[in-house]
Amino acid sequence: MRKIKIVTIGGGSSYTPELIEGFIKRRDELDISELWLVDIEEGKEKLEIVGGLAKRMVEAAGLDWKIVLTLDRQEALKGADFVTTQLRVGLLDARIRDERIPLKHGMMGQETNGAGGIFKAFRTIPVLLDIVEDMKRLCPNAWLINFANPSGMVTEAVIKYGGWKKTIGLCNVPIRYEKLCYEVEELEESSGDLFVKFAGLNHFHWHRVWDKEGNEITGRIMEKVYSPASKKVYKGMNNVSDIPFCYDQIKDLGVLPCSYHRYYYIADEMLKDELEKYEKHETRAEVVKRTEAELFELYKNPDLKEKPEQLTKRGGTYYSDAACEVIVSILNDKRKMMVVNTENRGAIADLPYDCIIEISSLVTSHGAEPLTWGKFHSNIRGMLQQQKAMEEMTIQAAITGDYGRALQAFMSNPLIKKGKAAQELLDEMLVANKKYLPQFADKIRELEGEA
Amino acid sequence: MRKIKIVTIGGGSSYTPELIEGFIKRRDELDISELWLVDIEEGKEKLEIVGGLAKRMVEAAGLDWKIVLTLDRQEALKGADFVTTQLRVGLLDARIRDERIPLKHGMMGQETNGAGGIFKAFRTIPVLLDIVEDMKRLCPNAWLINFANPSGMVTEAVIKYGGWKKTIGLCNVPIRYEKLCYEVEELEESSGDLFVKFAGLNHFHWHRVWDKEGNEITGRIMEKVYSPASKKVYKGMNNVSDIPFCYDQIKDLGVLPCSYHRYYYIADEMLKDELEKYEKHETRAEVVKRTEAELFELYKNPDLKEKPEQLTKRGGTYYSDAACEVIVSILNDKRKMMVVNTENRGAIADLPYDCIIEISSLVTSHGAEPLTWGKFHSNIRGMLQQQKAMEEMTIQAAITGDYGRALQAFMSNPLIKKGKAAQELLDEMLVANKKYLPQFADKIRELEGEA
Amino acid sequence: MRKIKIVTIGGGSSYTPELIEGFIKRRDELDISELWLVDIEEGKEKLEIVGGLAKRMVEAAGLDWKIVLTLDRQEALKGADFVTTQLRVGLLDARIRDERIPLKHGMMGQETNGAGGIFKAFRTIPVLLDIVEDMKRLCPNAWLINFANPSGMVTEAVIKYGGWKKTIGLCNVPIRYEKLCYEVEELEESSGDLFVKFAGLNHFHWHRVWDKEGNEITGRIMEKVYSPASKKVYKGMNNVSDIPFCYDQIKDLGVLPCSYHRYYYIADEMLKDELEKYEKHETRAEVVKRTEAELFELYKNPDLKEKPEQLTKRGGTYYSDAACEVIVSILNDKRKMMVVNTENRGAIADLPYDCIIEISSLVTSHGAEPLTWGKFHSNIRGMLQQQKAMEEMTIQAAITGDYGRALQAFMSNPLIKKGKAAQELLDEMLVANKKYLPQFADKIRELEGEA
């Protein structure tokens, strides 16, 4: 087995122990020579805490993997085989702003799909493109496994604009929904008895399900999970409130939605719920910040040598595990069927050929081989196309710093009010993110001058 | 010149005098043997009043055209050459409901694109499909010129589901915007010096403009009309409030919007404006109802022998004129460039091949020959695709009476709140339109039972 | 394990022993209650011979599978789980005519892609559509596994025109080429170390290859197999002469061709070679007829209890094995990656959405899930599109019996001379196939009248 070097950018993240656990769990398929955890000056303390835990975990597992903690990204990238990106530009405080400023204006923030997601893209995309430039020089054969959000847009920027084809973007939502199907059908996931096929965009995908006999059971699962007549309640994602959909509407879709569709299909209820949380300072970002503080306290404990149970509450469960699985699937050419962000190339016939989609794929040693999905019915098609167009504009604005295009992205986002309200929100968020948006510097200066 | 028979369904409309005037103005290109004005029992009085005026107008023009007033649609259709449809199922009271019920729920009604437009489609499409069935038997070679709203959806239903290929759908908005370009450039419209090219959907289209030298002046017109720095104020459509767009955003479009885009790009301001009108009972429908009452008073005057000036205020100006021009262009194979609703067939590359679009076309004796538009940039593409998908679902629900699909159409409409609010609105509107929606009879009965 | 009923139409074929062997080999994944071998009156003797051998093979394997020989297709189909079709309308004599008549006119016959293939489609498609009608009544849940040639066109007719979605079309060529890749790389096929991805049409596909490390080795295999500088000679298909390609040209393709491309890329050499065989009465059909006669002599031997080695020479090797593998993959939801004929749905972006393609797919219990291939470069794209158009016309002519369309199919086939020569060939072949082409009866009568 070939020894490999892995570099994790944003290594000081509270997720890291799950990643480490994921690697350890796959020790038979994975032989790590070096694992570099990279962070920036502001994240140094967290890096040391989480890095310490990582070392203890590896040691406790009896492995000789070398863990290196560093603030020197370039040093880390040299000769890497896999680079994983889980960074958060501006840390959780930026996420708090992403969520709270829009809510102050009576709009959903939402760190991936709403105004918050657009700003997370604005902050993150230029950094990822920088990393790619480093990789071109320092590790030209490495795979980039991105799970920095908004994962779909970041992956599209990296592949289309950065030109780094060896990129796979990840998300934990499909995994959660595949597990849910097994739960509903009262089957063991390990049986692999269900065929669950996903397609769409990151945080904006749908799925169909077949049983072992080849019968499509999408409708049956729809009914069991979502019908008001259903007796059992199934839990979706931690980070999305489980407010019921309008059953008549989602039944008409003919395919199963994901949690995030609540932001679109029952936007009104979701916004009310979020505004209540806003009042109580319980937006997701604020909750996560508190959870993280607790986690880091735990991580500091020199006797802790495994991932603490509490991490599961954090929201990103399965994320790191998915990343580990992608890595071993590439490394060992496992051709495992996973849901990843990769180039469309016609897999979803309705979307641009060269855009990035989230799709059930075989993960091979040469990358993701997406299954063909075909066309969506108009009850999904239009909405999906608009979401992709919004993503395209967000990426363009993130790269160019063009204010008109940024405003256009806002105007195309269904979670943002249309008109002056959008512009006022955009302006306030630009100023609030000043430190992280050099591409918008001129406009921000102009806005500050006006204020 | 061949003598032709024209049948106007909804002949009792207040628009009819403009139509008559349009025919008279084109007497050199048009020789009418018979003009049948058809209406239903409820419209009988209006039909007699407006029919009387029509007869006086034709007589005053010294023409021998025979005007027939009838409630017998089938009798009228026999051997027709052209059938124009300008009917309003449920009369203006239905429009008042279309606008006021959504506003009561805090949403835009809007009789073409909002919840009101969806319900107008629900009421109108089955009637048009009935007319087409009659035409198949009674006038199999006739052209159908539709200007019943929502014109795009009605035209799509008639062509795709009714199978009546010889259909052209019309709208007066592009004409208004072409005139505006001439006004901005201080040119006579009759000079034909501008090349104005439109594409999109009904009440959802964009245009580009070139001058006589071949320079694209889209950006210059954009600036003159919409820039806050512009000194002059230009008037859009009568029936859409002239609240300013966000200039930075529409400038980014690169092509010129139409009035109706205000409902999407500055939805917030438009809704507030509309809610004020709602309070004052000045919604468009209510204003039009009063205007119409006045018009019919005028029409009654036996000395009136021409279209009264006041009709211009009514909102549909140029509508009937466009219909007349389409008729003479078909009749005389004029190949005039006009903006019509016709089959896409690739003219707008982003939209389904067989859908109906609104597009600059040559109107020939064998129908509309659309100019090729190509692809839209993502700043328009996604929104346009979603609008078309919403139209498709509305048409499907209008034909099948499927409640889930109707709800889906609501959920896909950007002017409607998402979630329970949408469903409550749908339910209330279904019940309120009970008389005109036999296809939804079962569901309405169920809803009434619940209430 | 569920017991299943399999029906093989054309059961008297010399291939049947391979099929039986394939089933026996998979006894752990397959439990057969009944296997019906169906043939027609003319094939009765062969059916009895081969059926006898089949029974002996099953018995020798210690299996209790019931083998039924019958001329009553409807009786056989009742309650079937899988129907395999390997019939040859007109038997080998028809194939001899398919090959020799065109050669007489100086053109390639070729029983799948040339004039011969078009006539095989004309004879076979109506029979398959008949079978499908029977299946609708007698075994509405059965899977149809077709390997009657031309497999792609037959599959397209069955799915698009017959409406039988549960159909998979098969061919042995891709298997042969996958094996060749392993041979070239000196790897065990069982290692699964290569990822070989195919796309195109039946007998008209290309493939790319990656090694276990994820490197694309398409170019390396191209060089080893086809470069004039290469030392080793690799064998292609039995039934296609191994005349060398022009290396400069196929290298430019960037993807690997299949044997049948010789008919297109080196048509001249292939025709000369075929004309020599024609002179010596050694066309493929004639050789096969002799081989078959020998095989049936062997099959008669009551001591023979296994597939004789000589069958391998017959040409269809791996065909029946592929069919067996598809059946167990469906039955056990194995999701095995196989190359099958199935609906495109965007997998090859250049071809019509609803056409049938030959593509690497996962074979699941609900059918084939094709991998996304994307667009071909223009050096393949145009040729592939023309071939599909030719197939479409052939299918249409096969169903309607339209002479103009049949002639058009001829004119679109690159292996047929264009002009009067094509028409004369078509006419002669129509008359020669009179007995099997009821759909063309009127035209044939007219042609006979003229003669």
Next chain:
Amino acid sequence: MRKIKIVTIGGGSSYTPELIEGFIKRRDELDISELWLVDIEEGKEKLEIVGGLAKRMVEAAGLDWKIVLTLDRQEALKGADFVTTQLRVGLLDARIRDERIPLKHGMMGQETNGAGGIFKAFRTIPVLLDIVEDMKRLCPNAWLINFANPSGMVTEAVIKYGGWKKTIGLCNVPIRYEKLCYEVEELEESSGDLFVKFAGLNHFHWHRVWDKEGNEITGRIMEKVYSPASKKVYKGMNNVSDIPFCYDQIKDLGVLPCSYHRYYYIADEMLKDELEKYEKHETRAEVVKRTEAELFELYKNPDLKEKPEQLTKRGGTYYSDAACEVIVSILNDKRKMMVVNTENRGAIADLPYDCIIEISSLVTSHGAEPLTWGKFHSNIRGMLQQQKAMEEMTIQAAITGDYGRALQAFMSNPLIKKGKAAQELLDEMLVANKKYLPQFADKIRELEGEA
């Protein structure tokens, strides 16, 4: 009226008098300040002869247009408004080789679609790209009107690779066919009573026809012109032999073919005909060379002050007239419907979005606005797609000098035999064109070394 400068590259062509006549005929729509006729050293004598005639023609017409004869292309291009290109690299001797070498190998040469056309593209495209580079510096606002053959490929190269969007490619074939429709229907062309709509590629297009009443009369014209039962014989193009099509086949097309389709649909007969001409030294190139010699003798006559009648025999009739009409249509924004080579952008849905097609368009001051054609039926679609793919490869090989791609273009051309024969022909033609193909210099040297 704005005074304009026109530059004609290849000004010494025998066509030039027709061009001059065309300009003079349009004196009311066109005010020329300067007309520069540009040629190269080898064409100097012809330039002087034809230039002299041009001057006499303009003078005789009483016009003050300045005619300048020059070998200095860059001087000529300065400040040009329109540049027309009618050059022939290698003069008629190159065309003779283009036609005779393939015929020697038993293949059709054909200077636009066959091997000859591919070589004409190889010689011409680099020169046109050079001209475009000059234009970028010297006349950045000029329109390029190309009628150098193969017009479609040259136009595609100039627009896609040269980036000169203000280009219109021309051909005289559609004009000839439009005239034929009027002739068949016994109507005056000036009546404009027919609507003739063309789409396809240069020398590879189809058309449909409607009468003044809007009835499609495509089938009627098909029957009158092509049915063996038709009494009258209609003449096609001068330069294509009028051998009859197979009526059953072209009737099945449903749309009308052009002369050049004979090379594809009755290739066999055309080749025989051409081989006879080859034997008699009467290939088109040889005939034209003799015609030209006679023409230049006539042109020398100082008393000749108008286009001599004999020019009509030359083959390019209407070509120059079309160019003149395009120029005045652009200049005066006439929006005349003409058939031109321009960007597809979806007008023909089956072909790549950015390729060049030949299509009925409005010629406006900002360029060609193509009518939407839509999809072709499979009986045309596949062949058209293959032709475009062949064009793409030819253009790529012309620009890069890649031998494999050139060979591929040969292999994709239906008029060229497939296999070694193609390669031998390619090699011989490369060497024979050595002087004009610097991009292939290395390969030619290699071939010469081998010989």
